[in-house]
Amino acid sequence: MFKRQLSAFGIHPLLGQILIVILFIGFAYILFNRTQYASYLIVLAGVYSITLLAESKRNTFLRSIFSLKKYRIIRLIENIAVALPFGIVLLFQGEFVKCGLLILIAWILSTNSIDNKISYKIVTPFSRHPFEFTVGFRNTFIGILFAYFLAIISIKAGNFNLGIFAMLLIVAICISYYLEMEDDFFIWIYKGSPEGFLKYKLKIALGYCTVLCIPIWILLAIIYPGRLMVLFIFFLLGLSYLIAILFGKYAYYPNQPSVSQAVLVGSCIFFPPLLLFVIPHLYFKSTKSLNVLLS
Amino acid sequence: MISIQKLNKAYGKTQILFDINLDFERGNIYGIVGRNGAGKTTLFKCIAGLLIHTGTIISELQPLKNYLGYLQTEPYFFSKITGREYLQLLLNSRQLPWNDLDLKNLFDLPLDQYASTYSTGMKKKLAITAILLQQNEVFIMDEPFNGVDIQSNIIIQQVLQKLRLLNKTILLSSHIFSTLKDSCDHILLLDQGRIIKSVNKDGFESLEHELQDVEVDKRVEKMFE
Numbered sequence: 001m002f003k004r005q006l007s008a009f010g011i012h013p014l015l016g017q018i019l020i021v022i023l024f025i026g027f028a029y030i031l032f033n034r035t036q037y038a039s040y041l042i043v044l045a046g047v048y049s050i051t052l053l054a055e056s057k058r059n060t061f062l063r064s065i066f067s068l069k070k071y072r073i074i075r076l077i078e079n080i081a082v083a084l085p086f087g088i089v090l091l092f093q094g095e096f097v098k099c100g101l102l103i104l105i106a107w108i109l110s111t112n113s114i115d116n117k118i119s120y121k122i123v124t125p126f127s128r129h130p131f132e133f134t135v136g137f138r139n140t141f142i143g144i145l146f147a148y149f150l151a152i153i154s155i156k157a158g159n160f161n162l163g164i165f166a167m168l169l170i171v172a173i174c175i176s177y178y179l180e181m182e183d184d185f186f187i188w189i190y191k192g193s194p195e196g197f198l199k200y201k202l203k204i205a206l207g208y209c210t211v212l213c214i215p216i217w218i219l220l221a222i223i224y225p226g227r228l229m230v231l232f233i234f235f236l237l238g239l240s241y242l243i244a245i246l247f248g249k250y251a252y253y254p255n256q257p258s259v260s261q262a263v264l265v266g267s268c269i270f271f272p273p274l275l276l277f278v279i280p281h282l283y284f285k286s287t288k289s290l291n292v293l294l295s
Numbered sequence: 296m297i298s299i300q301k302l303n304k305a306y307g308k309t310q311i312l313f314d315i316n317l318d319f320e321r322g323n324i325y326g327i328v329g330r331n332g333a334g335k336t337t338l339f340k341c342i343a344g345l346l347i348h349t350g351t352i353i354s355e356l357q358p359l360k361n362y363l364g365y366l367q368t369e370p371y372f373f374s375k376i377t378g379r380e381y382l383q384l385l386l387n388s389r390q391l392p393w394n395d396l397d398l399k400n401l402f403d404l405p406l407d408q409y410a411s412t413y414s415t416g417m418k419k420k421l422a423i424t425a426i427l428l429q430q431n432e433v434f435i436m437d438e439p440f441n442g443v444d445i446q447s448n449i450i451i452q453q454v455l456q457k458l459r460l461l462n463k464t465i466l467l468s469s470h471i472f473s474t475l476k477d478s479c480d481h482i483l484l485l486d487q488g489r490i491i492k493s494v495n496k497d498g499f500e501s502l503e504h505e506l507q508d509v510e511v512d513k514r515v516e517k518m519f520e
Contacts, residue, residue, distance in 0.1 A: 121377060121407060121408070121409065122375070127377075127379075127380050127383070128383070129383075129387060130373075130376055130380040130381070130383055130384040130387070131373050131376055131380070131384055134375075134376055134380055135373045135374065135375045135376055138375040139374075139375060183371045184345060185345070185365070185367060185371060186371075186384070186388075188343070188344065188345055188360060188365075189384075189385055189388040189389070190388045191361045191388060191389045191390060192390075292347065293344070293345070295358065
């Protein structure tokens with residue numbers, strides 16, 4: 001299925017897998033060079049990846065077609081396979097305890113399923129305008145709390161850059177709310193033009209993302225009043241990426257962006273001024289694509 | 296009134312709908328019957344504007360989609376969205392207020408529970424509630440009775456009659472012929488992408504017999520040979 005997803009993305013499966021390995025190693029290398037909390041982030045990323053396989057429906061299906069013994073072996077192999085790259089990075093960095101902890105979590109989660117059908121409701125400040133932030137907040141509130149925690153650490157450690165990282169982490173979490181394409185029904189229901197639709201989505205994205213960033217903003221602005229401009233520039237940059245991703249989501253609708261399109265948006269990370277051209281380009285493409293459903 | 300002329304739809308080289316010509320009047324309930332794969336959902340999606348097609352759909356309501364409530368066969372719900380938030384989402388999309396949702400909770404649904412935890416019937420009831428709250432003029436309901444309990448079935452039947460009285464246009468499909476017989480003014484038979492029969496109340500009995508005459512016994516026997 002993973003190979004098919006790579007093919008659908010327009011990339012050869014073998015090349016895709018090699019690229020992912022290179023990106024993973026590169027990302028881990030950068031992380032360990034930039035922050036002292038890299039090992040925690042690696043454990044967190046590992047646990048998150050494992051939980052993706054712990055979904056209840058999926059495991060009920062597996063349990064229905066395999067014997068209990070076989071099912072447990074399959075789940076253990078799956079989880080260890082997913083945890084392995086993260087474990088290797090931790091071992092390489094000499095973080096033996098954290099590596100052991102990750103493997104332990106992988107084993108525990110192989111014996112349990114995470115039921116999506118939890119009946120208790122996670123309270124969200126974003127329920128007035130479903131769905132991206134309403135659903136996203138409930139899925140990622142731990143990540144948001146973690147970002148706030150990092151911001152507090154940045155103050156304690158006197159590390160302004162870590163504070164900026166915490167703020168950008170919040171923006172990155174908000175961007176993740178716009179990575180998946182919704183059912184066409186939820187676009188079709190909107191009464192208005194494609195421009196109106198995009199304006200509405202943009203208003204929610206920018207407004208709610210700002211709301212989530214405000215605590216970090218205030219904290220950093222009080223402690224580092226002299227660096228307010230730097231904070232502001234990074235904040236604007238983060239919002240610009242959010243806008244690009246939002247427009248990019250609908251620009252190629254109903255298809256997922258191809259490699260060249262992803263490269264176009266991705267290149268903005270390395271050369272942000274490109275956003276000045278990419279955002280209007282994606283906006284006009286979005287209005288065209290949405291015209292089919294909203295005209 | 297909605298007038299469909301020469302509607303054709305193909306997925307690649309596979310033609311699904313062939314030259315559909317239909318007129319739907321206000322204050323009428325139209326039932327569409329047909330086997331699985333006959334093209335009912337595709338026809339509904341074309342009318343709603345969810346699928347690109349050839350041919351024309353003319354309506355006094357422009358654009359039609361802004362006045363149309365579409366109940367999908369299997370309504371989709373996001374994993375962590377409550378029933379109340381789903382209703383808000385559909386009302387926000389039409390720029391309508393949503394202050395008295397509890398008063399208009401037609402099926403007594405647990406609105407503060409995640410909609411994804413609802414049973415099939417409850418999901419359908421939530422989706423029906425949403426399109427009713429949208430104050431639409433035209434309703435397309437794909438299998439509205441599917442998975443719904445008897446009491447709710449009766450409520451849906453009553454809702455349909457109320458909508459008819461309010462001069463709305465209603466199109467619905469169902470595999471339960473008796474429910475169509477009770478609710479509809481006209482029934483259309485769709486077979487392999489073609490409307491092969493259109494009957495009003497007088498012809499319901501004969502259409503039902505016709506549908507029952509399909510030789511299924513031999514197929515079952517072949518399966519167990």
